[in-house]
Amino acid sequence: MSYEFHENMVIWKKGEAAWNGFGFLGESKHGKTPLSFAFARILFLSDKPEIKILDDCFTIEDGRTRQCRIWGSRDHLGQAYYTELAEALKVSGRSITEVEPGHDSYPLGKVAMYLLLFAEGTAPLKK
Numbered sequence: 635m636s637y638e639f640h641e642n643m644v645i646w647k648k649g650e651a652a653w654n655g656f657g658f659l660g661e662s663k664h665g666k667t668p669l670s671f672a673f674a675r676i677l678f679l680s681d682k683p684e685i686k687i688l689d690d691c692f693t694i695e696d697g698r699t700r701q702c703r704i705w706g707s708r709d710h711l712g713q714a715y716y717t718e719l720a721e722a723l724k725v726s727g728r729s730i731t732e733v734e735p736g737h738d739s740y741p742l743g744k745v746a747m748y749l750l751l752f753a754e755g756t757a758p759l760k761k
Contacts, residue, residue, distance in 0.1 A: 636695035638702060642670040643692050643747075645699065645740055646683040652743035653686070655699065660750030668712035669750075674733065675719040682726060686735040700739040 643657035656673060658666040667689055674685050691702030720730040 636693055638691065638693045640691050640702075641747075642666040642690065643688040643699065643745075644670050644674045644677065644685065645688065645735075645742070646674075646677055646685045647743075648681065648683045653699070653740045654743050655745035655747075657688075657745065657747040658750055659747055661752070664750050664752055665712075666750065668715045671712055671715035671719050675715070675722050678719065678722055678726075685733050686740065687733050688735055694742070698739040698741050700737070701735040705734060 639657075639659070641657060641659045643655050645653040645655045647653045658669050660666055670687055670689060674687055677683065678685055688699065688701045689705050693700050693702055716730070719733070723730055723732070
């Protein structure tokens with residue numbers, strides 16, 4: 635059975651292991667893309683793994699994930715966060731193009747998904 639999500643997920647791995655994933659679920663225009671690129675940058679700076687960013691839409695089927703469609707323009711990707719990740723990769727002799735998932739599918743190991751909720755009104759959210 636295939637599941638399609640209109641959300642964001644960052645996947646990474648070191649060596650030959652399966653890919654690990656960290657995803658963001660939530661309404662459109664609530665920061666999933668900037669969070670994905672910021673998370674990918676922190677992850678890259680800490681350990682230099684192989685990274686792919688499944689932005690806007692991905693499927694999961696038989697333990698594998700795949701991007702549904704190609705990325706949009708940089709304006710839709712949180713330009714500042716995209717640029718910060720691109721610069722971090724460049725300094726390490728790598729390219730931002732390597733984080734684009736293309737049409738490949740990736741076997742998943744562990745995945746964590748976070749639901750982003752925003753409250754309207756004057757009362758602050760409490761833990």
